Amino acid sequence: MKKIMIAGAGGAPSEGVINSLLKSGNEIIYGLGSEPTDLILSNAERKFFVPYADTIEYKPALLKILNEQKPDLLHFQNDLEIFHASLFRDEILKTGVKLFMPEHNVIDTCVHKHKSYEAFKNAGVKVPRNIFINNEEDLKQSFIELADNNGKIWLRASSIGGGGKGAIPTSDYALAKSWIDHYNGWGDFVAAEMLCADTITWLSIWHNGELVVAQTRARKGWTHGNRSISGVTGVTKVGVTCSDDLVSKIAIETVKSVSDKPHGIFGVDMAYDKGGIPNPTEINISRFFTTVQFFTEAGLNMPEIFKDIALYNKFPTLNKVINPLPNDLLWLRGMDTKPKLMTADEIESGIIF
Structure with a gap:
């Protein structure tokens, strides 16, 4: 049985991926993390501690774990670790593990926001x-x-x-x-320049320049946004599936502005300007967003698609490549409570009260 190792185990971004992979049920899921208390809470079947990615201890510790445990696929879920691990990806690959991520220069551009802004602007994508x-x-x-x-x-x-x-x-x-x-x-x-509060995200998987799947999700507020001076926390409170040809067009242009041959995961975050045009603010590169389990529960298991391509060269059969899920599905989230998949009609009818 093949083994998949997910970094950042126990944190919300990684647990959505782990839970999605556990639903597919065909591999052993290992968790890798730098926070012992997070690791304890993770649903991964086996767990391993590693120092933080920006420390000198990280590289030898990670390589030691990979050489000893021999996972078949390794995936990271935060920018810091993605960037630092990518710097020595050749040594990672020599352990026999597979990676499914874009070139390092693409990662470098995307994790540094001014570099990505320059790439978007130079490609003619509308940005503030x-x-x-x-x-x-x-x-x-x-x-x-x-x-x-x-x-x-x-x-x-x-x-x-x-x-x-x-x-x-x-x-x-x-x-x-x-x-x-x-x-x-x-x-x-x-x-x-200031943009509007309305935001939207376009999450996609690419393989050697070809789009495999993409799904759009709008954001209805941030969890604990009233406790942040900016109103932004990075933690979506309510997500809703949607589709918009203009959003998809701009997202594809944005992805291609940083890579001639996109490969791996590209999540385009956009905010609307006063003219109603979505402007890209960043690309979350080589990782799924925190609410990826929303899509899984709705019927689109993107982590499963990701690992099927990486491990088995197996590609999905979908009714649509872009936005295969129905519109207006809601993902309700809160702290210390299980998320819930709903529809707007169910909420309005009072079914949850």
């Missing part, structure tokens, strides 16, 4: 204007050139990290300066 903040003059110029009618700009870190890392909307120069000072973020932070 960005200014890289190297010094106070750049910040002052950002307020002059980018502020909306309320005087606001959007600040965020460009370096590796999810969950709206360092994000803040503000019209206050003094606050913006203090914010960047706090994060030691000069030469890392980016200022951007």
Whole structure:
């Protein structure tokens, strides 16, 4: 029986993948993680501790585990680990394990937000204007050139990290300066034009330049968003399946702006501008989003498709490659409670009360 090792085990992004793979039932699922308390909670069948990916201990520890356990497929679920493991992927592959991920230059572009912004812009994809903040003059110029009618700009870190890392909307120069000072973020932070609160995500799997499957999901709020200064936490509260030809067109253009031959997982995050056009804000590269189990429970098991291609060169038979799921399915999430798949009609009819 083949073995699949999923990194970040116990965390929400990885557990959705693990639970999806366990539903397919044909492989042994190993969990790999750097947080012992998370590992304890993981549904993986066997669990292994590894140091954080940005430490010198990570590489030898990971290679030792791979050489001893001999998994058939290894998959990562956070940007930091994806980036650092990709740097020594040749040594990983020498252990006999398979990887299904894009080239390192694609990963490097996507995990650094200003690099991806430049790639999107150079390809002609509509994006909010960005200014890289190297010094106070750049910040002052950002307020002059980018502020909306309320005087606001959007600040965020460009370096590796999810969950709206360092994000803040503000019209206050003094606050913006203090914010960047706090994060030691000069030469890392980016200022951007404000977009609307409405966001949408297009999750896709590609193989050697061919699109295998893609599904769109809109976001109806962030869990604990009222506890974040930006309103963004990276944790979707309610997701809803949807389809929009314009979203798909822009998402495909966005993916192809960073790779001539897309391979692996590309999740395009978009926010709408005031004209109603979805603008890409980032590509979540080589990983599924946190709510991937939503699609699995709805009938589209993307982690299963991913491992079938990687391990068996088996491709899915789908009624549609883009948005095979019906529209208006809802995935309700909360802390310390089991997610629930619903429809809007069920909620409106009071079936859950």
